[in-house]
Amino acid sequence: MNPILVLLPAAPAGGLIAGTAEAIGAAASIGTPIAVVTGPADALPELAEQAASFGAVRVHTAVVEGPELGAPAADAFEAAARLVQPELVLVPATVEGREAAGRLAARLRAPIAADIVGVTRDEQGVVVRHSVYGGAYDVESAATYGPLIATMRLGSIDDRAEAATPDVQPLEVTASGRRAATIERFEPVTQVSTRPDLRTAKRIVSGGRGLGSKEQFALIEQLADTLGAAVGASRAAVDAGYVDPSAQVGQTGTSVSPDLYLAVGISGAIQHRAGMQTAKTIVAIDRDASAPIFEIADLGVVGDLFTIVPQLTAALEARKG
Amino acid sequence: MKIVVLLKPVPDTYGQRVLDLETGLADRAASETVIDEIGERALEAALRHAEQAGDVEVVVLSMAPADSQSALRKGLAMGAASAVHVADERLAGADYVRTAEVLAAALRKTGFDLVITGDASTDGTGGVMAAMLAELLDAPGITRLESLEITADAVRGTRATDGGSMVVQAALPAVVSVTEALPDPRFPALRGIMNAKKKPVEQLTLDDLPLDEVGAALDETASPRSIMLSVAERPPRSAGTIITDEGDAGERIAAFLAERRLA
Known part of the structure; x- marks a missing residue:
């Protein structure tokens, strides 16, 4: 059996x-x-x-x-x-x-x-x-x-x-009586988010350094919520403090393989690509036409994320009716 | 107190990493070999404690091919007092259990109060070595520490786990692994690099290790092993459509997603 x-x-x-x-x-x-x-x-x-x-x-x-x-x-x-x-x-x-x-x-x-x-x-x-x-x-x-x-x-x-x-x-x-460390206390992550788990999400919207600030990173969260997607981030965005380290996608973060990976303001350094390049569909938005993320994107958009993302979120909301 | 930090020479993640399609092993000539960055963070934690506490000896340990000593030299340049290098042709392609047995035996030989390692390597991504070493050495093990505080007889810190964090402590001798949340490693100073040349690097082969003390056989075929059956290079992903925003890019992305049933 x-x-x-x-x-x-x-x-x-x-x-x-x-x-x-x-x-x-x-x-x-x-x-x-x-x-x-x-x-x-x-x-x-x-x-x-x-x-x-x-x-x-x-x-x-x-x-x-x-x-x-x-x-x-x-x-x-x-x-x-x-x-x-x-x-x-x-x-x-x-x-x-x-x-x-x-x-x-x-x-x-x-x-x-x-x-x-x-x-x-x-x-x-x-x-x-x-x-x-x-x-x-x-x-x-x-x-x-x-x-x-x-x-x-x-x-x-x-x-x-x-x-x-x-x-x-x-x-x-x-x-077995083996020597073990002692747990003094456990603190659960206070998760107020109803977003899907990054590791298993079918759709992920990820933001990078291009977002510029923690406040502006909210654009990523709004787009993710419209798509029912998890929120991801590049290491640069995490290091800059825009978002919690648990959102990091890449070599040193989470490796993901969703149906849709939407990268916003992420240039696509090799260590980031190592964590997401097996996604079925990749869409990238970045202002730098030579960003390596465009080499692997199914749809790449060169432009200003601060105008494109709100327009995209609104268009998706409109389609939902 | 003796702190042993495990360093793993890995292919540099800033470059293209290559697997040999004949042997399935890492093609070490194809990319530069560096110390895995998480190991440098582990070493930084040990060095900071040594600077504060005094009377702390920091040793770096690697199991790696004979020609990858530069990783250990970097550890010495950062400030470790000595290095132990286990190199043996019989270890080519060693799997997790064999690697753990060899490292555990080397740790027995070297002696330790605390072993610090990274939580997972960038090439193997297994994240199991610290737990295996704790078992083989019958020492308390704490994986994924995000902070650590070392005292004369204990180690304590915050462990990042599933759905939260734990405050955990263990009596020494102990084995711990650390995460990316630890402070960035220092760059070796020129003086450190010069001094590193004079520091001792102990070279060991399998025959020098007390394998029996960790219940391991000298002959690796004595135990079941994990073997690679096939390796294939995935065709590189090619670029699709690239457009420049003309004021309607948001709409166009929405249409693209709808067409593919992704929205």
């Missing part, structure tokens, strides 16, 4: 980590998705039910709720891997997901495939796909023998599984 184990550490702010539905969907496309969920005792039943609703045919649960960072969840994931004996372990590549993958790989001495964007099967077993050097290369890799532990880039996989009937089985975990 080719069991595929999906590691789901609870998000510190509550709920399952991002990318859960696609990880279970990817698992279902090549085998039988089995999830292991860790988190506080009172949240586990609901988290397990959610995992089942995304298509996990069996959900193992383990209580992890102390102040210790990393090691206790790793104890649970190790127990699940030894029980399930999966062919492949899939983990959404969030912060907690990467932590879980790294720790499990070290314990099992199992190979890691990092930041995968696809998973298939050939006659010899599981094959995973990577998009390397900012999308310049497509690479396939596999394990010499299993299990392979793969972290999955968020927003890279369209597969979704049918909801499964919850079959929840508490896991027996022996505490």
Whole structure:
């Protein structure tokens, strides 16, 4: 039945980590998705039910709720891997997901495939796909023998599984007693925005240094809201303080691959392109006709963003009726 | 106190990076090799602490081909006291687990109170190494620190995680990784560059490392490994239509998006 184990550490702010539905969907496309969920005792039943609703045919649960960072969840994931004996372990590549993958790989001495964007099967077993050097290369890799532990880039996989009937089985975990750091407190990001998550958004409007100020960056936010898009930014805009660092797209920010990437006032330095050039459609607005972003844009507009963007936002609003 | 900072020589992201289509390995001759910038930030954090606290030894460590010593020299020029360079032809194409085993064994040999590394490299983008090292060294691990404060027996800071941030602390010895939020690295001064030439660089091969202390075999085929099956260069993206605004560009973009069902 080719069991595929999906590691789901609870998000510190509550709920399952991002990318859960696609990880279970990817698992279902090549085998039988089995999830292991860790988190506080009172949240586990609901988290397990959610995992089942995304298509996990069996959900193992383990209580992890102390102040210790990393090691206790790793104890649970190790127990699940030894029980399930999966062919492949899939983990959404969030912060907690990467932590879980790294720790499990070290314990099992199992190979890691990092930041995968696809998973298939050939006659010899599981094959995973990577998009390397900012999308310049497509690479396939596999394990010499299993299990392979793969972290999955968020927003890279369209597969979704049918909801499964919850079959929840508490896991027996022996505490390893490994030395761990202590969490003193957690502060959730106060998110007032109803905009989509940059990592998984189908449409992204990104602003660069050309916006000139934090106040004027609001033009990007208005356009994004009109399109139902996430807000992105170049490193220059982040460094200038126009926008929060979490919006940064590029080599040192988030790598994105949306249906639409609308770049405004972004020249398109190679490090920015490395994070967005696999977008299906790229539209760029910049006043410099020689900006490298135009080399990869499906539609490039040379002009003043301060007149073009308001006109575009109004035109889109008018089309919505 | 001894702080070991991990530096990774990577192809410069300011240039075109090339994979060898025969071997699937990075074509190191095709682009300039530099220290990954996040490693420089990690080193900056260590050096700042050393300047403040005194009696702190900062060591830089790389596992990299024999000819990539310039990265370590830059670390020495920035102010590290010494360098450790693990170079061995048997490590060409080493995967994550093998790399973690080798670095962990080198850290055991060198000794450390604190290991600081970047949260993810610009070439591999894996972001798993610090967590793996914490496991292999049975040390508390904290990934993705946005700020850090080092004392004689602990490290403390703010960790950027999914949906928020954590204040976390760990007793030393510990392993931490840091993010871009840390202060910019210094430029090596001329005097630093001159001094770097006199600083010791310890050269190690696999045979010098206590691999058994981290449960690793000398023979890498003893464990399963991740291997590359195929590599293909994606055709470069070509430019589409470029127009110059004649007063109606906003309308034209809206029409373009509507036509492609993107609005």
